[in-house]
Amino acid sequence: xxxxxLPGSQFPxxxxxxxxxxxxxxCATFVLPALAQEKEKMWRTxxxxxxxxxTIPTTLAQVSLxxxxxxxxxxxxxQEAARKxxxxxxxxxxxxxxxxxxTGIRLNPVYSYTNNVQRITGYAANNTVSFRIPTxxxxxxxxxxxxxxxxxxxxxxxxxxDEAIAAAQKQALKEATQDARQQADAxxxxxGFKSKEIVSIQVNNATAPPPPMFLRAEAxxxxxxxxxxxGGEQEVEAxxxxxxxx
Numbered sequence: 001x002x003x004x005x006l007p008g009s010q011f012p013x014x015x016x017x018x019x020x021x022x023x024x025x026x027c028a029t030f031v032l033p034a035l036a037q038e039k040e041k042m043w044r045t046x047x048x049x050x051x052x053x054x055t056i057p058t059t060l061a062q063v064s065l066x067x068x069x070x071x072x073x074x075x076x077x078x079q080e081a082a083r084k085x086x087x088x089x090x091x092x093x094x095x096x097x098x099x100x101x102x103t104g105i106r107l108n109p110v111y112s113y114t115n116n117v118q119r120i121t122g123y124a125a126n127n128t129v130s131f132r133i134p135t136x137x138x139x140x141x142x143x144x145x146x147x148x149x150x151x152x153x154x155x156x157x158x159x160x161x162d163e164a165i166a167a168a169q170k171q172a173l174k175e176a177t178q179d180a181r182q183q184a185d186a187x188x189x190x191x192g193f194k195s196k197e198i199v200s201i202q203v204n205n206a207t208a209p210p211p212p213m214f215l216r217a218e219a220x221x222x223x224x225x226x227x228x229x230x231g232g233e234q235e236v237e238a239x240x241x242x243x244x245x246x
Contacts, residue, residue: 044245044246045199045244045245045246046184046187046188046195046243046244046246047242048180048181048183048184048241048244049180049239049242050175050176050178050179050180050181050183050239050240051175051176051179051237051238051239052172052173052174052176052177052178052179052238052239053172053175053235053237054169054171054235055233055234055235055236056160056164056165056233056234056236057232057233057234058158058159058160058231058232058233059134059161059164059231060132060133060134060135060158060159060161061133061138061158061229061231062130062131062132062158062159063130063131063132063138063141063142063153063156064103064128064130064153064154064156065088065129065130065142065145065150065152065153065154066104066126066127066150066151066154067126067127067128067150067151068125068151068152069081069084069126070122070124071122072123073122073123074107074109074123074125076123077122077123077124077125078107078125081125081126081127082127084149084150084151085127085149087148088129088145088149088150090148091144091145091148091149092129092131092145095133095137095141095144097131097132097133097141098131098132099131100131101131102127102128102129103129104126104127104128106124106125106126106127107123107124107125108123108126109122109124110123110124128152128154132159135158135229138156138227139227139228140227142227142229143227158232158234159234160234165236168236169238172236172237173203173240176238176240177240177242180241180242181242184242184244188246193246194246195244195245195246196244196245196246197244197245198242198244198245199243199244199245200242200243201240201241201242202240202241202242203238203239203240204239205237205238207236207237
């Protein structure tokens with residue numbers, strides 16, 4: 001019995017079934033070694049993590065300050081807090097501070113306890129703002145902010161400017177990558193292997209940790225003396241993981 005030829009086929013129908021197994025064998029010949037090589041590449045890899053740290057000087061002071069008012073009625077203290085806060089904000093804007101923003105507005109009752117009985121004796125309103133200022137100007141500005149109406153200096157920290165941090169991040173990434181390569185070279189040398197290629201790269205971290213906040217007492221208590229403010233240094237860290245075949 002003769003099989004019908006497939007439409008458009010250039011092979012006789014009788015030979016098609018003889019050619020098909022040969023074609024499958026040729027495909028398997030090419031595919032199987034490729035899969036084996038890929039499997040070998042996946043299994044024979046070394047993962048190493050490198051770390052880079054850049055230390056840069058801080059040039060900006062990050063300041064948090066506020067106004068707290070206490071009184072008999074909620075309306076009274078809120079209005080007075082708003083008035084003083086507006087004066088402080090107007091002063092800060094006149095000094096061209098950076099990243100000025102409101103960070104908190106609170107109004108809470110004040111309680112007293114007599115014979116284990118709790119009662120409201122008044123209210124306390126608290127408005128806080130944060131901003132950045134060049135470190136060398138921070139001391140004078142804090143004193144003047146107190147004169148403008150601020151009653152609390154909640155804290156101060158020191159940071160580098162954005163451009164310096166970005167440059168430090170790039171340098172820290174380079175250092176982290178070099179550190180990972182050096183570690184890998186040491187391992188391959190000890191084991192007598194040779195590295196082939198980097199099959200994956202993972203950037204784990206390239207950030208500047210939040211600077212510590214240094215707390216201060218009530219501003220009204222130190223307003224009579226000039227406030228010394230001295231900056232420091234900031235670390236920018238980066239971590240890179242390389243997967244290298246051998």
